[in-house]
Amino acid sequence: MANYKVVEIFSSINGEGTRAGQLAVFIRMQGCNLNCAYCDTKWANEADARFRWTSTEEIVELLRTMEIKNVTITGGEPLLQENVLELLETLAQEKTLRVEIETNGSVDLTPFTEIPNGPSFTMDYKLPGSGMEAQMRTKNFALLGADDTVKFVVKDYTDLCRARDVIREYDLTEKCHVYLSPVYGQIELEDIVNFMKDNRMNDVNMQLQMHKIIWDSEMRGV
Numbered sequence: 001m002a003n004y005k006v007v008e009i010f011s012s013i014n015g016e017g018t019r020a021g022q023l024a025v026f027i028r029m030q031g032c033n034l035n036c037a038y039c040d041t042k043w044a045n046e047a048d049a050r051f052r053w054t055s056t057e058e059i060v061e062l063l064r065t066m067e068i069k070n071v072t073i074t075g076g077e078p079l080l081q082e083n084v085l086e087l088l089e090t091l092a093q094e095k096t097l098r099v100e101i102e103t104n105g106s107v108d109l110t111p112f113t114e115i116p117n118g119p120s121f122t123m124d125y126k127l128p129g130s131g132m133e134a135q136m137r138t139k140n141f142a143l144l145g146a147d148d149t150v151k152f153v154v155k156d157y158t159d160l161c162r163a164r165d166v167i168r169e170y171d172l173t174e175k176c177h178v179y180l181s182p183v184y185g186q187i188e189l190e191d192i193v194n195f196m197k198d199n200r201m202n203d204v205n206m207q208l209q210m211h212k213i214i215w216d217s218e219m220r221g222v
Ligand SMILES: C[S@@+](CC[C@H](N)C(=O)[O-])C[C@H]1O[C@@H](n2cnc3c(N)ncnc32)[C@H](O)[C@@H]1O
Pocket: 032, 038, 039, 040, 041, 074, 075, 076, 077, 078, 102, 103, 104, 105, 123, 124, 151, 153, 181, 182, 183, 184, 209
């Protein structure tokens, strides 16, 4: 069976997404193909980041003992782990779990969206402020459904305008959940609200990362 490069596993409340505020187990995988200017987990992306090879069975066993329904697989970029499809297929058979993937928008979601009882996806669309927009795979939008989310992490006015235009161009609010989230500490929060009002951004959710409010913003494992 397969092993994965896991840099941390912890339980907390989910600080982001449609299940924000609910207990969740986080499985953070090592490594990423992007290098977003604002990334808050750069430490996990380094090639020499300390990871533990963790098997599918170990993960299933741990989740059973933790008795927490929500599982968020994140990173780094979790969908780049070799054999991660096996992990997702195995977790799909654990009927009590609700699995969510945080993914960076550059990875083809096709094989992962075909899993019966598979996970839900929170896919970032990386905006100009990240420096990574050229890597975005907009074909993924067609694969997303009502349980999935497209998330825009915004740094400034240019990012807000681009997010608005992408939401409109692909009619995202008709397909899935849509979130706007500030790059932590880099944009006035009320500017986001005013932009949403000015642009009549109905069906879009603004969201703050709750864990960075509850704990120190640099804290790991929360
Ligand atoms: C660390 S990433 C890992 C998953 C995947 N690589 C991705 O980018 O979606 C998890 C989420 O945190 C967000 N994020 C990273 N750094 C952030 C920051 N400084 N402020 C707000 N959100 C941030 C990302 O945009 C993404 O939505």
